[in-house]
Amino acid sequence: MERMNRRGRVRSVLVGVGGALVLACGVEKPGGPLDAPGQVTQAASTCEKRALSGGIRTILHFNNPLAPCVAADDGTRDLTIRNELVRLIDHVPAGSYIRGTWYALADNESAIPAALVRAQGRGAVVQVSIDGGEGVPAAGSAARAQLDQLTQKKVCPSSTGCISSNGGAAHTKAWTFSRTTYPGETATTTYVVWVGSYNMTNGPDGNAGFNNSATLYGNQELYNFVRDYLENMYAMSPRYSDYYDTSQTPARGFYMDASASVYASPELTSDLVVQRIDADVWTPSAGCVVRVINPHFTYERRAVTQQLARMKSGGCDVAIIGNHVDQTEYDRLTAVGIPIKALKISGTDRVHDKLIAIYARKAGTTSWAYRVYTGSHNFSPGSLTGGDDIFVRLGEESGTNHAMYDAVLAHFNDGWTSPYAVTLTGAN
Missing domain, CATH: 3.30.870.10 (Endonuclease Chain A)
Known part of the structure; x- marks a missing residue:
């Protein structure tokens, strides 16, 4: 099957690119302009x-x-x-x-x-x-x-x-x-x-x-x-089937510091997202908040939904905005009481963020902290084991100064409270 462009024509290419492609699961298909939203009043948060x-x-x-x-x-x-x-x-x-x-x-x-x-x-x-x-x-x-x-x-x-x-x-x-x-x-x-x-x-x-x-x-x-x-x-050289690799000397495919850490796919032996959440050693408990916006929640990335379910079961307030949710992952998330909404206009999904915001207590301490995770990484196999992608962990925030976390929550709430938000009742 040849990859088609957004209006169904076979794409021409610039340099020696040939061959056919079946899209890796979870890579979104771009689209053109959509119908305008109706005349609904909605206050915009700062962009x-x-x-x-x-x-x-x-x-x-x-x-x-x-x-x-x-x-x-x-x-x-x-x-x-x-x-x-x-x-x-x-x-x-x-x-x-x-x-x-x-x-x-x-x-x-x-x-x-x-x-x-x-x-x-x-x-x-x-x-x-x-x-x-x-x-x-x-x-x-x-x-x-x-x-x-x-x-x-x-x-x-x-x-x-x-x-x-x-x-x-x-x-x-x-x-x-x-x-x-x-x-x-x-x-x-x-x-x-x-x-x-x-x-x-x-x-x-x-x-x-x-x-x-x-x-x-x-x-x-x-x-x-x-x-x-x-x-x-x-x-385009060297090429790797497993780019993120901590066993190499020096380790390959990631960078970490206090301002931002970057983790690059493909990764074949673990889940980059779950590893990053675990590395922050969050302790689920009452008062913990987790907000997630991501287009894809697939069975192949069930480690992510299992992690979110564990945090919910431990006392965290977890909510998700997504587009394409497999039935298995819908069942897994809703079984522990995690609500999931989509954003649709004229039947078309409008969610493309890759965001997680967490407020939780650090393990073994009485300290609470805030963290935002971003990048281009979908919760799908294509983003983990397929092509090139990055998952980014921004700097930890604490105390009364957590501007990045607050901004992501405002963006999440813009979607959650929108008149175009639809509560999912099954796979989407």
């Missing part, structure tokens, strides 16, 4: 939150197409994340480096590739790796016209990731900027890293869906790790 993550300046951005902060002309989309990426690119000076990777680029969503062309034109070095299927717009499209002008681009195989040699996709969404500006400042800042769930489309996986991103400024070691990861993706 931008500035905070410190482990002492590093960090900005979280959120798309909420039901009550957009930056509304598109047709009223169906929120351009908050897209516009921030364009701003970051437009403020990279000559001689600086932009590296990035993307999974999906819609034919009619050319704002980001056009910004990359502008950066290249003023003397910045622009280097991108692209999923070999959904990442390549159709010939003759507006986005393709911009993409064709980039001189340093690599299209990864359509049947694997860029790093992964397994069947899957290049699903990571990440950027590094050697120098750009913090919003509202004129002086440039070095070592900037962007990670998120956002695809460059006008469908639910992009401007028309719930999405999130995190941008961290001035952490050179984090920058170096993500830069090297993006270089590996661009080179």
Whole structure:
């Protein structure tokens, strides 16, 4: 079966990419613009939150197409994340480096590739790796016209990731900027890293869906790790069937510090998400809060739902917003009393965030802490053992200052209380 684009045409490709592809389970299919929401009043929370993550300046951005902060002309989309990426690119000076990777680029969503062309034109070095299927717009499209002008681009195989040699996709969404500006400042800042769930489309996986991103400024070691990861993706060599590997010397596929820790798939011997939650040594008890937004909850990733069920059984208040929930995992979650909602407009799901927010007591102590987990990782086999993906743990927050946790809860509540929220009563 050939991979088709969003309107059913077989995609043309830019460089020697051939072969057929059956999409790995759990990799979302991008979509086009959707019907506008009805005239329902809903207060929008802030789509931008500035905070410190482990002492590093960090900005979280959120798309909420039901009550957009930056509304598109047709009223169906929120351009908050897209516009921030364009701003970051437009403020990279000559001689600086932009590296990035993307999974999906819609034919009619050319704002980001056009910004990359502008950066290249003023003397910045622009280097991108692209999923070999959904990442390549159709010939003759507006986005393709911009993409064709980039001189340093690599299209990864359509049947694997860029790093992964397994069947899957290049699903990571990440950027590094050697120098750009913090919003509202004129002086440039070095070592900037962007990670998120956002695809460059006008469908639910992009401007028309719930999405999130995190941008961290001035952490050179984090920058170096993500830069090297993006270089590996661009080179498509070496390739790995098991990239995350702690048995190697040095260990491979992850970076940890107080501001952000990054864990890269494919991983064949454990569950990256469950490992990270366990590593924080949370003790479920009364007063604990767990909020999760993720499109996929599949049987193959039952370790995740089992972990959430354990936390609920231990006393945590757990709630989930999702799209595609297998019946086995629906039964597992609801058996312990975890409610699950979807967000739908005209029957189409609008959830694309990859977010977990936890407030809980640390094991063996009387101390409570807050943590946000983000990235591009779905709770599906494709994100764990298939293609390229990242799971990101932001810095721990405690005391009365937990701006990142509060921002994610506000975003979650925007969805949970929306008139478009639907309580699931079975597999979705």
